[in-house]
């Protein structure tokens with residue numbers, strides 16, 4: 001009897017220990033791929049219940065020798081080598097590599113058309129981690145999934161001990177919306193090239209493919225324009241609160257664009273007009289109807305400035321600025337602002353916006369503008385960015401335009417989480433992490449459906465945000481929700497399920513050194 005009791009106790013202990021090993025708390029080393037908890041949630045995941053392990057001797061093989069595919073493979077190797085310390089190499093092959101390796105290959109888009117431009121497939125067996133896609137962007141997004149399949153310590157910047165296990169199975173994944181972005185206002189407070197690059201790193205982790213830079217406003221002009229040098233020199237010299245501002249030289253701006261491109265992100269530059277233009281009006285007297293330059297502005301009011309819409313020189317100025325910007329912009333869009341032009345008469349605003357659209361088109365770019373521009377005659381392929389006015393969104397759709405969804409009540413990253421948040425504003429709403437996630441761009445506005453929506457953009461205005469730490473606090477963890485809304489199918493989406501996946505990301509944020517808001521709505525895994 002005693003022996004049986006002891007036997008029972010030992011068996012129970014063994015089972016318990018095995019359960020502990022097999023059910024790690026944070027997804028680390030989980031053998032069930034469907035429980036990996038990737039954000040954004042992949043379209044389909046099936047598990048085969050075993051592990052692929054990255055170990056000394058693992059290399060990354062690429063099919064074909066294009067520099068771009070090697071660059072993507074090297075990006076993965078560089079990430080893995082820091083924390084594994086394995087010295088993983090990038091090698092070229094034309095046949096499936098041997099056991100224990102990673103293999104990146106481009107496939108014929110006809111063989112898997114549903115993956116589209118940005119989708120990817122991961123087939124993970126005990127022997128091989130195979131990542132394939134129709135295009136380079138798909139491979140790059142697939143790598144972001146691989147990062148999240150590994151333990152959080154993969155993100156640390158010092159050598160860690162393994163094991164580096166990835167559950168086996170298949171992931172087939174592609175985005176719901178073509179445009180998945182964020183906006184950074186570098187005008188109210190200036191952010192350096194390094195800061196912007198850090199933000200680009202973060203966006204790419206969650207498969208976001210656009211960064212919109214709000215380059216001019218009342219408080220600062222942040223891009224060098226060679227034909228109008230005072231814009232940056234004088235108009236960029238200060239910022240909110242009166243401290244020193246800054247601007248990007250064209251070389252620096254091009255470096256940002258290149259860095260973004262290497263992360264499969266498009267930069268959308270914005271020059272806001274005819275309102276939000278005090279920095280320009282302070283730099284050049286001739287842009288004012290009065291012929292007198294204004295003072296630089298370091299407060300946070302809106303709606304008091306306007307370009308002089310009746311002067312010829314105004315359109316020469318715009319043509320010069322858009323011309324230089326278009327040459328710096330490989331992406332399709334130039335954003336013309338158009339919001340809150342409260343000091344421009346409606347009868348002046350409409351022809352102004354019409355003319356500016358034509359200037360952008362003449363420089364070979366497409367027009368993006370805040371939804372206010374919908375009262376003008378929208379040219380073909382214009383995109384209206386919805387932020388506050390539902391009527392404008394409907395007006396835009398009525399003219400055949402697509403909508404980019406940035407509703408301030410849901411997607412403004414400068415909105416406070418709740419009453420206790422020290423940074424940010426709350427004129428539109430308090431946006432807790434759950435509220436940021438629980439909405440659908442295809443049904444938020446009556447009569448604006450999925451076919452009308454180009455995508456989603458989360459906007460960070462920076463009246464109160466002065467540095468990277470503060471930026472991270474407002475961005476994380478809400479950004480992941482926006483990324484998921486943009487990428488994953490909306491069917492079956494639920495906060496109750498998402499919050500657990502988000503909770504597991506906390507240790508990744510920590511490993512990446514991100515200053516995030518530890519919302520008590522989220523079950524953080526410590």
Ligand code: NGO
Nearest residue numbers: 302339340370387414425461
């Ligand atoms: C508004 C305004 C911006 C402010 C922001 C603050 C738009 C499109 N124009 O959004 O100038 O910075 O709110 O939340």
